Amino acid sequence: MEAENYQEKLDELERDFTLYMILSYESTLINDLEESVNITMQQFLGALKNDEPIEEDTVLKTLVEIQEFMFGAFSLTDSFLAIFDGLEYGMNENNEKIFFQSKMLLEKFSQYVVLCQKELAFDEKDPIFDFMYYFYYSEESSDKKAALNLIVDFSQKLVGFILYRDYLFFIKFANRDFIVSPNDNHIPIRIAILNSLNLISELNNTVPNKENIYRIIHAIVGGNEDNVKKYCLSLIGKGSLSQKQITKKHKEFAQRYINEKKL
Structure with a gap:
């Protein structure tokens, strides 16, 4: 048992x-x-x-x-x-x-x-x-x-x-870099194209008042001036933390777009 x-x-x-x-x-x-x-x-x-x-x-x-x-x-x-x-x-x-x-x-x-x-x-x-x-x-x-x-x-x-x-x-x-909402008007893409044409770099070297750079770019691309400034800062600023960034993808597309127009 x-x-x-x-x-x-x-x-x-x-x-x-x-x-x-x-x-x-x-x-x-x-x-x-x-x-x-x-x-x-x-x-x-x-x-x-x-x-x-x-x-x-x-x-x-x-x-x-x-x-x-x-x-x-x-x-x-x-x-x-x-x-x-x-x-x-x-x-x-x-x-x-x-x-x-x-x-x-x-x-x-x-x-x-x-x-x-x-x-x-x-x-x-x-x-x-x-x-x-x-x-x-x-x-x-x-x-x-x-x-x-x-x-x-x-x-x-x-x-x-x-x-x-x-x-x-x-x-x-x-x-998320390339989706264009109705109110976006391709602003970051336009700025990336201007950057590929060396316009932003040229302005950065020749315009003493840096605020005027953003105003010139805004006059060309339109949109919200504050957003344009943030996008430009991501190119010519020092370590911009804003979510408004010109990314590698923007730059690659801009250069490809310019090359295609050259051809």
Whole structure:
């Protein structure tokens, strides 16, 4: 009897340890899901980038067509839209990575695996636990492969939904130097062209009152005089911290534009 009780205790400890090990993978799963989404998103962000200015109004006119294309290209359905409805995320502008609230990401993933289960069985009450067992703990290679396919498919569908719902944000994000709003009037691009023609450098060398440089440039390009000054400061100032910057992308486009006109 004592031997039986001893064995029962061992079995109970083994079950508890197994449960603990599987549950400990939750943070790893969250990280893997985010990383998979970002790998997929990076590929599409690159495709959204333009090497010359684009008008915001032009994007708006084609927005419905683009959304319809995204819906079909990623094989989205009303069921997937229902799963991802209400999704929130943040975007790190420096490394262009998306991050999610962990609870929401797991909730969306759990709904997804239940909807898309084919080779694996999931308890609808706790599909995340079952997934972590298959992917991180099971010794069956077929289980691991099927679970990995679910992560890959989920990330593709999630990116498709994000681009479908928030395309305007991402085309602006990917082209934040070159997206031209109705009130912008191409000011930074015009200043970059004048800079490539060496006009700003020449004025900086010959005009004693530096304030007059900004006024001369403003008279040529128009727009808000204070913004023109900030853009010029990014070229002839010392370490301007303003968000109004003439970037490398502006300069490359300006030089390419001038070269084309020369040809």
